Each structure stands twice: as C-alpha cells, then as structure tokens.
Amino acid sequence: MTPVAVGGRPCNWQNQACGDSLNRRRHMPSRLDNARRDFLKISAMGFSAAALAPLATRMFAQEAKPKHDLSNVKRGTLLGAGQQVNIQTGDKRWVLSIVDLDAEALAPRLVVMDFQGHGFAPDPRDPNKMVIFEKHGPGCCEVDLAEGKVTRSMPPVKGAKFYGHGAYSPDGAELYATESIIDEAYRGIISIRDGKTFELKGEFPTFGAAPHDCTLIDEGKTMVVTNGGGKLDGPKPCVTYVNVPKRELIEKLEFENENINAGHLIVTRKGDLLCSNARREGLPEDALGGMSVRVKGGKLTTFTKPEDVYKRMVGETLSLAFNEETRIVAATNPYGNIVTFWNIDTGELKRKIEVQNPRGIVLTLDNTYFVLSYQKDPVVALVDAKTCEPVKGSKFANAPISGSHMFIHAMPRLA
Template sequence: MGTYFCGGGSYLHQGNVHYVLSILERASHQQKLYPTTFLPHGIAFDPVNKNRLITTEKKGPGAVAITVSDAEASAQTFQAMPGHHFYGHCVFVQEGERLLTVESELATTEGAIAIRDSLSLDVIGLFPSFGDKPHDCVLTDDGKTLVVSNAGSKEKGSEGAISFIDISTQTLVKQIKVPSPLVNAGHIALGGNGDIALVSAPNDALTEDQEGGVSLGRNDRLTFVSDHLVAGTALEGETLSVVISDKYQLAITCTPRANRLCFWSLPTQSLIKAMKIDGPRGVALADEETALVTYGANSAWVEIDLASLQLKSKTYFSPTYITGSHLYEMPSA
C-alpha cells in the first residue's frame, strides 16, 4: 500500500468552476477526483472507517461525508445548524462516535461547536467555542481537549484567541490571546513538546494586502515572531497553513500572497529560512525527513528535505488539483 495525500481544489472547465476532493498516491502520483458542490477546506478522517472522511466549507453551509473506494464512491451531504455557517474545520472524537464541527452564528459571529452523531451527522449537542468567528480545531491531551482558534471580530471588539476546551465538561480550560491586535487566529499546529504554532491573516478591520503572520510559543504563551520583514519581504496577506516537525523542531508555514514558504525554529522562535515559492498553500509531513507543499497556478506539489531545507529533485508533480488551503495525509487502511 502506498501513502496517500488529499486536499480540496477547484478548476475551470468550459467556463464553469468545478470543485473536487483530490487524492494522490505519493510515489506513483496515481490520482482520483471526487466532485463536491463547494471548495473543501478542513478534512477529518473517520477512525472507525478508514475509507470515510468529512470535509466542510470555509464560511458556508456545505459539508459532505465521502466514502472512497476502488468502485463508486458514496457521498452524504449535510448542512450547518440553522442560522450558522461552517467555518472550515471538524474533528472526530470519542473513538469516532461523535463528530465536532466548527460553526459560527451568522447574526452574532459567536462561535459554536456542534456535536454530531458520526453516522447520521445529526446535531445532538452544542457548546461554545468561547470566541467569535472560530476556524481551526485540533485535539490534545489524548483527545480529551479541543483546541479552537477564534479569529475575533473587530465589529464586536473581540480579539483573536485560542480556546482549550474540556470536551467531557464542555468548559473552558484556558485561553491564549493572539499576541498582536493586527491579526486574527487562523490555523494551529501543536508539537509533542507543548509547542504551539499559530498562523494568522490581517484582522477583519484591515485589507488583505496588510501583513498576517506567525506566532510561536509553548504551553500558555505566544510570541508574534513575524513582526515586519522576512528575508527582505513582508509576510503580506494570510499565512495559511502550518505544520510542526518534532524531529527537527521546526514550524513550516505558507504565505501564498507573499510567495514564501518559511521555516521557523521552535526553540529560538526565530526564522531559519524563507524559501521563495509561487503561492504555497498546503503543507504536510510526508515522513520524518520530508515535507510536501502544494503551490502555484498549476496546482503542483514538491517534496522538501527537512535536514537541508532544500527541494528534493524529481519530486515535482502537476496538476494535483489541490488548490485549496490544506494538504492532508490519509490514514492507512
């Protein structure tokens, strides 16, 4: 069995935009495309059925469960709660018995975590995200704690923050504020040593051509490390995707508008290298020694050696059809 990666994308055909979930095998580049009605953003993999995944829309009503197979795939669509939109991400909990979806109330921007039956996908419970405009969600403490990024709302005067929520009691354990008032709280990566990497867009009172950036920390403290210039170029716009290499103590981040793939030292909270690459969007660890990045107008991917931080020869492939925000390794069956 090979190693498969997937992500959402869109392409133009005969004047119409088509949305897909794209799945590729790393070595052979064998590829399958599964049509969707929206641009897939976050993806959660069913721990009970390795062939089943859930993907939700970023700031929209759409979501779908897809069961992939060598034969015909099946799709089960479902909707955000009434008066809400999905805000990008979801995660399975309780050994796959429940699915948590990150949603935002349209009238108030207050964040909500919907508890859904993992098979029917019906809402059976609800608890707050303890912030406005929530987006990313990851698990920690052996799946007992949900970590949610709340972008914040300038209209309401709320700042971005990361909420740590006890799933069993649905209570706030702690909250870490975003260290710069100029950015929101976007995507999160957690390391094995308690490291936290947060990537951000300019807050919603600013324009997209302003700087987003990167915050690094450990446990209860975050430091905004991308204050102004990175290798002579500002991290203009949203810093989109992030992954942590525990072996090399690195955070790897993508800033597509600035055409920068950046490598940050977690121990020193400093920039190691800013690689110029056309519109990097998704990044994932292929193994302990290698990262994969999706980028560019041709929806390409390429591998990066983490020891040298150099592109690996003969690993370029295009088109992946992965033009969305993330790249995920699929669990082995």
C-alpha cells in the same frame, strides 16, 4: 494536445487556481523523472510497517483480524481540494484529489464535490472515510476515499455557517465542527453530531467569535480552538482550551496585536501551541499575517524577526506543518510568495523558499518530506524535511490541488 484524465481518457477539464480568474489554457499531466521514481522506491524511515501494525491493531481491536491493511503505507495518501474549468464550456467544478504518494506514478483520483473543501476530519473507525468542511459556508460532506465518491452531506446548525474545520472524538462516536452564528456577532460554537448518523446532538461555546480551526488533545477531553474575532470592532482574537465533557473554558490566550485573525493551529506532542495568523476582516490585503508560538510553559509569542522576512508574511499565513523530530515548523504565505521554516524552540528562521502562491504544506507519514502546493497553475513538489531544500525532479502538475490545505492520510492502498 488534448487534456487527459486519470486513466488516459480524453478530458475537457483543466486545473485552476481557486478563487482566481484565469484564461483558458490546456493542461498536460507531467510524468515523474527517474530521480522521482527512485526516491519513491526508497525504504521509508520512521513510520514503517512495524510502527503501523500496532496502530492498526489498536484502531480495529474489535476485529479478529485487521480489517484495513496499512502495512505497505510509507509516505501516505495526499488529499487536496481544488477547482477545474471545462475548456469547452467554461463551467467550473470543485474536486478532491486523492494521490497515493507510495505509488511509482502519481496519478490522482478525483472526486467531484459541491463546494470548495477546506478542512479534513478522518474517521478513526474507518481510514477510507473522510469528512470535509467548507470555510464560511453550508458545505460539509463525507467522502469514501476507496470508492472515490461523496456518500453523505450534512447542513450546519440553523443560523450558522461551517467555518472550516472539525474533528472526530478518538472513538469516532462524535463529530465536532467549528461553526459561527452569523447574526450574533459571529458567536462561535462547536457543533456535536453523532459519528455514525451525523444527527445533531448539541453544541458548546468556543468562548470566542469566528472560530476556525480545532484539535482535540488529552485523549479527547480538551479541544483547542482558534477564534479569529470577526470584524475589527468584534471580540478579540484568541485561542481557547475547552473542557469537552464539562463544556467549560479552561484557558484563553489573547494576542498582543488585536489585528491578528487567529487561523490554523498545531498542538505538538509536547503540548506546544503553533498558530498561523491572518489579517482581520476589514483590513487591507497587505496587512501582516505571521505565526505565533507558545512553547509549553512559555508565553504566546509572534515571530517578527528577521524583519525583512516578517514583512513578507502579508495577508495571511495559511498552512502549517510541523516536524516533531527536528522541531521545525513550515508556514506558507500566498500573498508574500514565500515559505518559511522556523525552529520553534529558538524562533530562528532556518530557511525560506520563494515560490509563487504557496498554499498547502504537509509532512509525509515517514517524516521524510514536506509536500508543498503552489503556483496559480497548481503544482505539487517535495521539500526535504531535514534540510528544508526543494527536492529536484519531484514536481508534478497533474493534480488540481489549489485549496488552502492538504492532508496526509494513512489509508489502505488500492490495488
């Protein structure tokens, strides 16, 4: 059968695992079974219309009436980057998938991009706008999610590369990005751009080398940054807390194991730090990754037990997703073919799921499901957020999501 594009039109493009060579093969989008349709109709818990209404009011208080209607958003919109190959010409292209998880049928809308997307920064002034960053490259662009197109691009700081992630200030006035000055031993900077024009306004140091992820806390006054450390003979990997207005270092956390490449992070509502680890540049692919946690007021600790599971966390621990209600963090390990679920307070492994090449994992807005992407031929499936059990009948394979991350977003649903 001929591959089919969104809307039923014949298409020569098929989904492909990012960075992997693969034979040409045909792809036919799957349909949801009755069970999948049923749970999409179930009333959402937690992130309800009642909870979303005041959020929308705060975000758009300058409007007499809410400009963006989020009242019927339950689980949210799934965003994920990936790659497709033309089965006739062999040409490849990067795409962004946009999937409304509140729809009965999960039909992705695709946006063609010039680079492999990695990190996401939603515009707090307009939920239809998203900035997407490349990892270790010159790519960064704004996407209009409603229109389904790239609207603007921006270059990195001169002599630097974008290193994967960024964030808007809470009021949207400024856009920050992690960047590395390559010829200066991967010196880390946070570039500052105007949130509307994207004009470069300045920078401040990350107080480390090869920064990757970042997040703002304390109402935007503090930025938390993971610094991978670059090559083995470079600076130590660390997580830094930086005072944004003063551009000063508040705190630097270093790892006991200098072979760790500090990767992705989550700061919980209580102030706990969760950090995924990868192997440092120059180490073999089977070097251990893992995950480190600092419960607020405690010490930064890497989970190493049970040992047989820890040894499966090879190469890199890629994506993290945290459930505030259960205090469970989910982590993917593509090289180890394993997804793990941990209680961050006790360090206890609650469950593990063995699947091929697990990559992105996120939590739906209503805290009901983890959404997981995996396999060389990309598929997406749901995991119950309370039991950490895969949801039967939830798998769908028509979205080319094979990048390192996914993002759950509250945006107006399209008619």
